[in-house]
Amino acid sequence: MTGEKHELFWDATYAIVVALMEGHPDRTPDTIGLLELAELVQSLPGFNDDPGLATERILLDIQTVWYEEILSL
Secondary structure, eight states: OSSOOOOOTTTHHHHHHHHHHHHHHTOOOOOOOHHHHHHHHHHTBBBBBBBBGHHHHHHHHHHHHHHHHHHHH
16 A cells, blocks of 8 residues: 555444554543544545544544553553
8 A cells, every 4th residue: 555545434443443543552442532532533544534423432432442452552
């Protein structure tokens, strides 16, 4: 691949987590509220989904997977 950016959508939980970990290595999911998490996701390069589709469940899933990824490092 030649630096091609993939589009991110709310249902791409793992891809979002990887992008968050790469784009915000100084942040951890346990210090971010759901509103801030939604804003961080929406600001990711390649994010191309309707912000109104972000539900609490989706954001909690992202937060959970992010936390699990940090623990597995």
